[in-house]
Each structure stands twice: as structure tokens, then as C-alpha cells.
Amino acid sequence: MSLTLAARTQHMTSSAIREILKLTERPGVLSLAGGLPSPDSFPLDALAQASERVWRTQGAQAMQYANSEGLMPLRDWIARRVSLPHWQVEPEQVLVTTGSQQGLDLLGKVLLDPGSEVLVEQPTYLGALQAFSAYEPAYRPWLADAQGPDPQALQPRNAMNESVRAAYLVPSFQNPTGHAIDADRRAAIAAALRAHRVTLIEDNPYGELWYDAPPPAPIAASAPHQTVYLGSLSKVLAPGLRIGYVVTPPDEAPGALALRARLLQAKQASDLHTPGFNQRLVLQLLADGFDLDAHVVSVRQRYKAQRDAMAQALTRHLPEGCIWQIPQGGMFFWVQGPDGFDAAASLPDAVEQGVAYVPGSAFYVDATLASRQQMRLSFVTLSVAQIHDAVVRLAEHLRREGRRSC
Known part of the structure; x- marks a missing residue:
């Protein structure tokens, strides 16, 4: 029997970010690649207590179709x-x-x-x-x-x-x-x-x-x-x-x-x-008095400190010719490297040097509009000290690539 795939599958693509995340699993790599929220921001204790209450009071309903x-x-x-x-x-x-x-x-x-x-x-x-x-x-x-x-x-x-x-x-x-x-x-x-x-x-x-x-x-x-x-x-x-x-x-x-x-x-x-248990868990969390607005404020405070740390590190360490703006929110810096830098081609070398990022070309539908120099850097999953170290490694990578292109 031969297996024939639907023609539409030719239009499906893999996530460049998910593929890069596989590289970052290597020991010692500081990843600026993943668009993941910080696990330190998850209200695990409140979720655990709410989960126990859902099981105890709504277990059968939570496990039923919704x-x-x-x-x-x-x-x-x-x-x-x-x-x-x-x-x-x-x-x-x-x-x-x-x-x-x-x-x-x-x-x-x-x-x-x-x-x-x-x-x-x-x-x-x-x-x-x-x-x-x-x-x-x-x-x-x-x-x-x-x-x-x-x-x-x-x-x-x-x-x-x-x-x-x-x-x-x-x-x-x-x-x-x-x-x-x-x-x-x-x-x-x-x-x-x-x-x-x-x-x-x-x-x-x-x-x-x-x-x-x-x-x-x-x-x-x-x-x-x-x-x-x-x-x-x-x-x-x-x-x-x-x-x-x-x-x-x-x-x-x-x-x-x-x-x-x-x-x-x-x-x-x-x-x-959508899983009924998860929906009931959120509702129980709120019924227990969890203040989501206050929680979001604490997340913002955490991420703002990390954003500021990255802004300072980029200013202090990136070589001349790099361009970026400080984001007013969110989880990412969008950085353009110096002339001659190719973010996609040099990513494997960056990982060898212990740092990862996402090449900017992955986010374009028209390749002619993309710059090879662009990369996305996420700052929320690393500590302030790790952000500094990751930017130092990235800066050295950019300098090596600059020397190589000369």
C-alpha cells in the first residue's frame, strides 16, 4: 500500500523556534530563543490548592465531556x-x-x-x-x-x-x-x-x-x-x-x-x-480568591527588571553597528546585527559558544523584506545574571563573525 499525503501538507511548515529549542537543550547553552513565559511566574501553590478542590468537589464532572x-x-x-x-x-x-x-x-x-x-x-x-x-x-x-x-x-x-x-x-x-x-x-x-x-x-x-x-x-x-x-x-x-x-x-x-x-x-x-478540568481549575482558582490582576502586576515587575537588565547589557556589550529599541512591553528585543552578520547561517556557531537566539528571517512571508542581520531575543526565562552572561556570549559571537567576514 502506498501512502499519499494531501496536497495541503506541502504548505505546512515546522516551527523554526521549536527546532532551535532542541539545540538549546545542550548543557551550558543560555537560550534567548524561546518565547516562553518564566516558570517562576506560575502560581503553583494556588493552582495546586485549586486542583485539589476540583478533584474533591467536581471530579466526575471535570473528567466528563464538556x-x-x-x-x-x-x-x-x-x-x-x-x-x-x-x-x-x-x-x-x-x-x-x-x-x-x-x-x-x-x-x-x-x-x-x-x-x-x-x-x-x-x-x-x-x-x-x-x-x-x-x-x-x-x-x-x-x-x-x-x-x-x-x-x-x-x-x-x-x-x-x-x-x-x-x-x-x-x-x-x-x-x-x-x-x-x-x-x-x-x-x-x-x-x-x-x-x-x-x-x-x-x-x-x-x-x-x-x-x-x-x-x-x-x-x-x-x-x-x-x-x-x-x-x-x-x-x-x-x-x-x-x-x-x-x-x-x-x-x-x-x-x-x-x-x-x-x-x-x-x-x-x-x-x-477544551479540557473541562483545566477550565474548572481556572474557575476554582478565581473562586478561591486568587487576585489575577495583582498576579499580573507581579509578573510585570519581574519582567521589567529582566528587560532593563537586557537593555543595559546590550548597551554595554554589543559591538558597534548593532541596532535595537527598548520594548515597552512583551517579552522580546528585536536586534539588528552589524554589517555582514548572517543570523541564520551563524546560529550553529552561536550555540557552540553557549548562546541561542531566533533568526529574524523566520518571521517573514516575503524573504525579500527580511534582513539577514535581524534576530529575536527573549529575556523573561533567564535571571538577571544569566541575561548579562548571555549577552556577553552573543557579543563575542558577533565580533567573531565580524572578524570572519572581513
Whole structure:
């Protein structure tokens, strides 16, 4: 018997970051590569106590099948948590997903046909590209200036009023660049979405991880009929819970009910439901009085100290010709190395020298827009002392590569 794979599998890609993480398992390597939250930030004692209570009081229900939309008390809590005075989200708009990564996959499945144009930032989140690519879209780079993606790109491009099928954006402390779009540009993007009826997939995993000032309101708050909003508890609580969510447009938005129904069908076909035990664990944690807002403040304080340590180390040790900006939130520095540096080609040598990073080229759909010199550095999983040592190793690697290219 010969095994024939579906043609769509030719569009699937491996995660460059996951492959790099295999390299970092070598003893002595300080990894600036993984986009992982710090395990020191996980409230393990509170989770353990809540877990014991769930087993004792809800064990049978927690181990039973659950409804596909997610437990209503959790959907209600999510709706209240994301709502703003001028953006009121109803529980019925919320679909609980197995991580926000599943939300991206479900949206790709129900929104994209082969050849559908999807507008994406350059660079953009690699996991979104992985999720969408199986559905064979045609990516169109969403070019940007210093303020962020250009709203004019959302305009129809010809007399047939053809436009992009969807646009994808991480407005707050983007992965990989750490950039946040300001309020004026968000308002301009929202106006363009409303005028041209383009669907925006707004991904917001890092919005609560701000260090100097909170980011502006989500674009969904200004264009709720045109925006599908994604969030997650992975960065603010624990990624192993795999609790994400999709907020669909309100009922009165054109196509909103159909979108909600198709997402639910896609979810049922994918995994039936997000694990009920994990959902009940979060609800029990909250019922026990766990203050998630206070916890997020403590996470921000921890990460801010690590961000500041990396900024100081980069300033002190990186060779001349390197360029970066201090991110105002999130988990990443976006660094351009000096002339002649090739981040991808030299990564194996960097690992040999005890440090790892992610080459920037992994985050582009258009290779002509990528710079070989770019790399993403994560700072939240290393201690302040380890950050210093990792940057010292990286700086020496850059100098060696510079001498080699001369």
C-alpha cells in the first residue's frame, strides 16, 4: 500500500523556534530563543490548592465531556475581563479554545479558501503563519512605517471592489519586534476596517505585559463588527493550562452568527472541547480568591527588571553597528546585527559558544523584506545574571563573525 499525503501538507511548515529549542537543550547553552513565559511566574501553590478542590468537589464532572463553547461561567468571566466602557462583550461572543493557537487554526479553517489574500505584518508571529498556511492563503505583506501598518493597505485594489479576505495583527508588544501601535494609528486602522469591510484577526497575547504605560485599547473596541479578537491565559497565568479564547463580533454585525456557528463546528471537529478540568481549575482558582490582576502586576515587575537588565547589557556589550529599541512591553528585543552578520547561517556557531537566539528571517512571508542581520531575543526565562552572561556570549559571537567576514 502506498501512502499519499494531501496536497495541503506541502504548505505546512515546522516551527523554526521549536527546532532551535532542541539545540538549546545542550548543557551550558543560555537560550534567548524561546518565547516562553518564566516558570517562576506560575502560581503553583494556588493552582495546586485549586486542583485539589476540583478533584474533591467536581471530579466526575471535570473528567466528563464538556460543551464545545466552553463553560459558561468561564466565558462570562472572560467577557467581563476584556470588556471596556465603550466595548461591551457578551459571554455568547466568547469561544474557549485550547490555547489561542487553536483559535488561529479555527479562524484559518472557516475564513480562508485557497488563494484568499491575507494581509500580514512584516515581520509577524510565526505561529499564525503556521496555522493559516495549511489553508493555502496568498499572503500579502502589510507594509508599515514608524507608527505601524499602513491603513491604506486595507483599501480595495481594483474596480471589482476586491480586497483582502482578512488581515492579521498583533498591535500590542508584537512578537517578534516588541512594537506597540499607538492610539492614532489604531484609530486609523479601525476606520479603514469599517470603510472597506475587511475582517481583522487581532491577536493580543501580550497586552497586559506592559512595563512603562498600558497600551491603547484594542482595535476591536473601535471596530467590533469587523474584528475577531484573540486572547489567552498563557502569558499571564500558565501556558500549560491551554486556555485561550476567541471573541467574535456582536450579534448585529453582518455574518457574526454564521461565523460563530462555523467556528463552533470547526472546534467540535478538532477536539470536541477544551479540557473541562483545566477550565474548572481556572474557575476554582478565581473562586478561591486568587487576585489575577495583582498576579499580573507581579509578573510585570519581574519582567521589567529582566528587560532593563537586557537593555543595559546590550548597551554595554554589543559591538558597534548593532541596532535595537527598548520594548515597552512583551517579552522580546528585536536586534539588528552589524554589517555582514548572517543570523541564520551563524546560529550553529552561536550555540557552540553557549548562546541561542531566533533568526529574524523566520518571521517573514516575503524573504525579500527580511534582513539577514535581524534576530529575536527573549529575556523573561533567564535571571538577571544569566541575561548579562548571555549577552556577553552573543557579543563575542558577533565580533567573531565580524572578524570572519572581513
